[in-house]
Amino acid sequence: MATTIASGHGGHRSSSSTSGAAILAAFIPTFITAVIYIAIFAAIRNKYRKIYAPRTFLGVVPEKDQTPESSTKGESWFQTYRKLPDHFVLQHNSLDAYLYLRFLKFIIGVCLLGCILTWPILLPANITGGGTATQLDRLSFSNVESKNILWAHVLVAWVFFSAVILLIARERLRLIGARQAFLLDTTRSARLSSRTVLFLNAPPEACQPEYMGKYFGNDAERTWPVKDMGDLEELIARRSGTAFALESAEVDLIKHAVKRNKKQSRPVNGASSLENGQTLVPEAERPKQRNPPVVGSKFDPIDKARKMIGELTARIDTVRAAPGRNIPEQAAVFVAFSDQAAAHRAFQEIKFGPTMPMQDRFLAVEPKGVLWNNLAMPLSRRLSKASVALAFVIAFTIFFSIPIGIIGTISNAKYLADNVKWLRWLNDLPPVLLGLLTGLVPPYLTSTFVSYVPKLFRHVAKLSGEPTTGQAELKTQTWYFVFQVFQVFLVTTFSSGAAAVASQIIQNPGDAPNLLASSLPKASNFYLTYFILQGTSSAASTVLNYSDLFEFLFYERFMDKTPRQHYSTYAKMKGTPWASWYPKFTNFLVISIVYACVAPLVLGFATAGLTIYYFAYRHQLLFVCQTKVDTQGEAYKRALQQMPTGLYIAELCLIGLFSAKGAVVQTTLMVVLLIVTAGLNLVLDRMLRPLELYLGVDVWQAQEVPLLAQEDNIPIDDAEALHASAHARRLGLRKLPDPAPRILSDFFDAIITSARGQLASWLDETTFDGDDSAPLKEDDIEKAYTAPAFTSKTPKLWIPRDKLGVSKEEIAQNDEAGLVTTDEAAEIDDEGKLHWDHRFENVPIFSKAKII
Known part of the structure; x- marks a missing residue:
């Protein structure tokens, strides 16, 4: 019976197999x-450099x-793109940006290795597996009947999965070396932020300058206690909003005056009007508003805004000076240390109170x-907000x-039409239309729905009590990865594979294992089309970036009225949402690993799609994007830690399929592999963990030398042995019998040192005549x-x-x-049109960023 059903199920996908039609469609x-998309991009790229090449000229x-x-003519930009190495991004953008390109190359390499290992062995094995599947299904596990x-x-599973484990381990070691080199770079280590540590939940006494040495040691140089802000931020937001409203009203007034003068054809003589003590715009023609609207009394919004700004400024000054702006009971404090090494030691050693489940x-x-x-949030409140957010x-x-489940079932509309009576009308659709419905629509809808999720998660993460945007981004990355694996992979896989045989399982429950074993691999059809969609139109859409182009043109031509608004729109650059980018492609790798032994063809499609994406993101990071959230390499580290998820799921799936x-x-062998x-x-x-959490650079371990020499019986003048012993301690290898700690320490240290040296050499290549910050x-x-x-002033109008x-x-x-x-660097012409100087050095509200 099982064979008959499975045969019928495979035979159902003959000439009109969902696989072939969906892939082509x-x-x-x-x-x-x-x-x-690419043709449009090539045609308009040089015309709209603000959108497609802001990193080549924009003053920010x-x-x-x-x-x-x-040059902005011809194909010179492509020559620049082709010649610049990836580490140019490291030197001129950020460590995170460089590591993201490395991340994409890493997962491409894993998928390519999977193709090399699986295709020569598993594709012939599946084709000759004894099943009756047709077309692309013959290449998957569903065609295997012989044990x-x-x-x-x-x-293949043992070899490939073991290789993936080793590659991830090596990449994590190289990442440690890369982060060490970047953080120790002379330019970066000299910054105030590089030797500053933020401590949460510190006792109020620790925030007082006179007790700085007692709590933070002799290397502490300065503290900045975090004070209770109360409603200060709300008041400042109201003051800024009112100032910008005043600015807008005054621009409207100027435009009105110019247009009025043009209609009356008067000679321009503003000076004489001022001398007579009259305003250039008569009181009757000044803009008026009503409060309440429509029925209220009229008032001059400009005069009211000026008065309101003065009142808000006075109130802000009063609130700032109030004794209530003190240090909370559970305080936070920034502490600057004498050098970077002292800051890292303090970060590793100084703790307040018992260990909590929060950093x-x-x-x-x-x-x-x-x-x-x-x-300044109390610990109890921070814990409760984090719990509610989770x-x-x-x-x-x-x-x-x-x-997502509904979308996944669409990919098997043909099966549903044959087994669900009220859906049989789907069989009457033209083959091309049915192919589009099952092949293109599900992955497109999935991609669209999911694209809005990280924005929601990022907002929730900031509300959950995270102290920095970087930590909120890392929390969002974790949440979004779980969402990707659960929804985009597990739910979609189950709904795509199980829906096809649901009615047969109901009729023959005893055959459920065989039915699922033959049908679940066919869910790979969804991911073949998903990778096609992502690797072609979605990657091209990333480069064309039409949404940002339309937004810029819309605001520039219709919404922006003041010089500030025009400048803000023009100066805005696309950011790098790591929490959106990393989980999406980490999940790509998870899917590829899971299907490596089930439907090896997925690896090829993933390799091709990811390669196209790499070239797209390379253009973005070289020419378009600005790193706005700095995780100092933590985002890549987290992605590497998440990658083994694919191994666990893959091994569990194979255990189920073999069973x-x-x-x-x-x-049994797969169970052993899972345990290993x-x-x-x-x-x-x-x-x-110690090397990833703490910098762990050996040059800072001089204080360990006497201790190591005494405890490990090492001559104090044997630098190599002391180095290996220190490294072994930090890796937690001392529990292993000799000579394992030394061997493993030397092996790991060689990888870390090599990566650190390579990155340091790239950073040394970057020489500047001066720092323009x-x-x-x-x-x-x-x-x-x-x-x-506590420090912001009323905006300059x-x-x-x-x-x-x-x-x-x-x-x-x-x-x-x-x-x-x-009124510098902006003017209204005789037609009432606004013009402003696009050279940022002339813009009165532009100032060079201070790098702290």
Whole structure:
């Protein structure tokens, strides 16, 4: 019976097999779309350099970090793209940006290795497996009936999965060396942030300067206690909003005056009007508003805004000076140490209170990445908010399976039409339309639905109490990866594979294992088309980036009214949402590993799709994107730690499939492999955690030498032995019998040192005539880690000048109200159109970033 059902199921996919039709139907439209996208990009790229090459000229990118581009004509940009190495991104963008390109190359390499190992062995084995599957299904596990053939799958699984474990371990070691080189680089180590540590949940006494030495040691130089802000941020937001509203109203007034003058054809003589004590715009023609709207009394919004800004400023000053702005009971404090080594030692050694399940110390935090509202939060509140956030994410991830499951069943519409009476009308659809429905629509809908999830998770992570944007991004990355694996992989795989045989399982429950063993591998059809869609049109869409182009043109032409708004739109650059990028492609690797022995063809499609994506993201990081959230390599580390998930799922799937075939010995071997994989990964995590969490550079371990020499019986003048012993201790290898600690330590240390040396040499290649960032003054250092709510000033207003002199009149009135205003670098012409100077050095509200 089982054979008959399985045979019928495979035979059902003959000439109109979902595999062949779906692959073709997905490839043709997506390939055509990709070609069109790339053609459009090539045609408009040089015209819209603001969108497609801002890193080559935009003033917000320091000149030393701009990507060279000799000309905006012809194909010169492509020559630059081709010639620049990946480590140019390291030198001129960020460590995270470079590591992301390395991440893509790493997973491409793993998938390519999988193709090399699986295709010569498993494709012939599956084809001759004794089943009755047709077309592409013959290449998958679903065509295997002979138990002897399963030995090929066991062999490949042991070899490939072991290789993946070793590759991940090697890459984690190289990442440790890369991070060490980057953090120790002379330019970076000299920064104030590199020797500053943020401590949460510190006692209030530790935040007092007079007790700094007692709590943080003699190497502590300066502290910045985090004070309670109360409603300061809300007041400052209201003041800034009111100032920008005043700015907008004054621009409208100037435009109105210019247009009025043009209609009346008057000669321009603003000076004489001012001399007579009259305003250039009569009171009756000044803009008016009503409060409440429609029925309320009229008022002048400009006068009201000036008055409101003064009131808010006075209130802000009062609140800042109030004694209530003190240090909370469970305080947070930034501590600057004498050098980077002292900061890292303090980060490793200083603790307050019992160990909690939440991190309470953060190293090298930059002020621009601090979430100030979350710092002074009591521990109990932080724990409760984190718990609520986690519960929400779990619930959201589970219930999101409803739409994803429905989408997954669409990929097997043909099977459903044959087995569900009210869906039989699907069989009447033209083959091309049915192919589009089953091949293109499901992955497209999945990709679209899922794209909005990380934005939600990122918002929840910031609300959960994380102290920095980097930590919130890492939490989002973890959540989104779980979501990707659960929804995009597990739910979709089950709904795609199980839906095809659900009715047969109901009719013959005893045949469920055989039915699932033959049908679940066919869920790979979804991922073949999913990788096609992602690797063609989605990758091309990443390069074309039409959404940002349309947004820029829309705001530039219709929404932006003031010089500030035009400047803000023009200066805005695309960021690097690591929490969105990493999990998506880590899940790509998970899917590829899981299907490596089940449907090896998936590896080839994944390799091709990921390669195209690599070239797309390489262009983005060289020419377009600016790193706005700095994780200092933590995002890549987390992705590497998540990759073994694919191994666990793959081994569990093979255990289930072998068991369903009744292959006891093969099943046992896969259980052993699962245990070995889990054990190796656990040991690797424990060994590498100290080096990944703490910098662990040997040059900082001089204080260990006497201790090591005494405890390990090592001559104090044997530098090599002392080095190996120190390294073995940090890796937790001392429990192993000799000479294992020394051998493993030397092996690991060789990989770390090699990576550190390579990255250091690239950083040494970067030589500049000078640093174009603003240098830090003593006042800057004093306020470096003080919340902006305590230091921010009323924004400088920027309005355009005009020939009538209305802007001069408004500037004079603003000065009387204590509001600094300028009309430099912007003007209104005689037609009432706004023009502003795109050279950032002339923009009055532009200032060079201070690197702390």
